[in-house]
Amino acid sequence: MRRYACPNCSNEVHFRNTECVNCHSRLGYVPEWDRMFYAMSDDARWHDGATAYKACANRPEIACNWLIEETQTEDHCLSCRHTLVIPDLSAPGNRDHWAALEEAKRRLFYSIEKFQLGVGNLVNQPETALRFEFKADTLTADGKTRRVLTGHEHGLITINVAEADDPTREKYRKAMGEPYRTLIGHFRHEVGHYYWDDLVFNSPRLEAYRAIFGDERQDYGEALKRHYDQGAPAGWDATHVSSYACAHSWEDFAETWAHYFHIVDGLETAGWYGLDGHTPDAGLNRTPGGWSDAGPYGAQEFRPLMDAWVPLTVAMNAMNRSIGLGDFYPFVLSDTIFAKLEFIHDLIHDRG
Incomplete structure (x- = not known):
C-alpha cells in the first residue's frame, strides 16, 4: 500500500479515510488513478478538472471512500458492486462486520488493479465474474445452527461474517494454528482459487x-x-x-x-x-x-x-x-x- 496526502493541505491521510483530520476536506479515492480527490463541502463535487466523480452508494452506509465517474450509471464503486449478498443489517454487529469486510475487500481490489488482473464482467458474463457473498450463520426451526462456510466456487466467494469479529477470528486462529488468519488473508486466499481457474x-x-x-x-x-x-x-x-x-x-x-x-x-x-x-x-x-x-x-x-x-x-x-x-x-x-x-x-x- 502506498502513502497518500490530502490534495488540499498535503497532510498525510490513509487509504480508508473519508475526511482529512487537518483541513476537514471530504476525501475520495479513484482506483483508476490511484489518487485521493477532495471536496470542501457536502454539496461540492470531486473532480480533476475534466472529469467529475460521485461517491459510492455505500459511503453513508459503511464509509466506503471510493469514487465513480459521474457519467457512469453504476451507483457502487468497482469493489462494492462485486458484492452480491450482504448480511442482515438488523442483526447486532452485522453492519460493522460488513464494513470491515468491504474495507478488506477494497485492499484486495487495490492489488488486483495494481497487478492489472481482470475481475470479469458482471453484466454480460456474471457466471464467470468475481463475486462475493457475506453471510452469517442462522438458526433452523429445530434450534440447530446452519453454518456458513467460507470458500470459493466458480468465481463466487462466500465469507462468514463472523470472520470480521476479532475475538471469533482469534479463537479460530489459535484453534487451527494459523499465524496469519486475517480478513485480508481470507480475501487473498479465496481469489487465488478464482485466478487458478482463470490463469x-x-x-x-x-x-x-x-x-x-x-x-x-x-x-x-x-x-x-x-x-x-x-x-x-x-x-x-x-x-x-x-x-x-x-x-x-x-x-x-x-x-x-x-x-x-x-x-x-x-x-x-x-x-x-x-x-x-x-x-x-x-x-x-x-x-x-x-x-x-x-x-x-x-x-x-x-x-x-x-x-x-x-x-x-x-x-x-x-x-x-x-x-x-x-x-x-x-x-x-x-x-x-x-x-x-x-x-x-x-x-x-x-x-x-
Missing part, C-alpha cells in the same frame, strides 16, 4: 503447475478429510507456506498466491516509508526508489523482491521482539517455497 486451468502452464504444486486431480474432499484427521506432515514448513497448504494442490496454490500478495503489498508499503533499504524520501506522493514506476507491483523479476523482503522481515521480527510482541513474520522461506512464489509471480506478469 492455470486448461492453460499451457498446467503441467508446470503440477510439477511444482502437485496434481490437482487428487480427490479434493478426501484430501481435506485426511488433512483435518491427520494434520500436516512433519517438516511441512520446509515446502509449504502454511500447514493448510499441505491439504491439496489447490490449497497450496491459493495459500502461496495470498502470500505473494502479502509480500508485494508489504514491500510497497515499506518502500513508501523508506523501510526497504532504499533511500527514504519525505515526499508522500513519490515513486519508491529502486523500483519501476509501478513499484514492487510492477517488478518484472522475482528475485529482487525476495532480496528486499527477507532482510525486511528479519528486521521487523527483531522490532516486534524488542517491544515484547510475537514475530511480525513467523515464516521461513525455503528454495521450494521460493519456486512456488516465483511461479505465481510469472503467472501474474507473463499472462499476456
Whole structure:
C-alpha cells in the first residue's frame, strides 16, 4: 500500500479515510488513478478538472471512500458492486462486520488493479465474474445452527461474517494454528482459487503447475478429510507456506498466491516509508526508489523482491521482539517455497 496526502493541505491521510483530520476536506479515492480527490463541502463535487466523480452508494452506509465517474450509471464503486449478498443489517454487529469486510475487500481490489488482473464482467458474463457473498450463520426451526462456510466456487466467494469479529477470528486462529488468519488473508486466499481457474486451468502452464504444486486431480474432499484427521506432515514448513497448504494442490496454490500478495503489498508499503533499504524520501506522493514506476507491483523479476523482503522481515521480527510482541513474520522461506512464489509471480506478469 502506498502513502497518500490530502490534495488540499498535503497532510498525510490513509487509504480508508473519508475526511482529512487537518483541513476537514471530504476525501475520495479513484482506483483508476490511484489518487485521493477532495471536496470542501457536502454539496461540492470531486473532480480533476475534466472529469467529475460521485461517491459510492455505500459511503453513508459503511464509509466506503471510493469514487465513480459521474457519467457512469453504476451507483457502487468497482469493489462494492462485486458484492452480491450482504448480511442482515438488523442483526447486532452485522453492519460493522460488513464494513470491515468491504474495507478488506477494497485492499484486495487495490492489488488486483495494481497487478492489472481482470475481475470479469458482471453484466454480460456474471457466471464467470468475481463475486462475493457475506453471510452469517442462522438458526433452523429445530434450534440447530446452519453454518456458513467460507470458500470459493466458480468465481463466487462466500465469507462468514463472523470472520470480521476479532475475538471469533482469534479463537479460530489459535484453534487451527494459523499465524496469519486475517480478513485480508481470507480475501487473498479465496481469489487465488478464482485466478487458478482463470490463469492455470486448461492453460499451457498446467503441467508446470503440477510439477511444482502437485496434481490437482487428487480427490479434493478426501484430501481435506485426511488433512483435518491427520494434520500436516512433519517438516511441512520446509515446502509449504502454511500447514493448510499441505491439504491439496489447490490449497497450496491459493495459500502461496495470498502470500505473494502479502509480500508485494508489504514491500510497497515499506518502500513508501523508506523501510526497504532504499533511500527514504519525505515526499508522500513519490515513486519508491529502486523500483519501476509501478513499484514492487510492477517488478518484472522475482528475485529482487525476495532480496528486499527477507532482510525486511528479519528486521521487523527483531522490532516486534524488542517491544515484547510475537514475530511480525513467523515464516521461513525455503528454495521450494521460493519456486512456488516465483511461479505465481510469472503467472501474474507473463499472462499476456
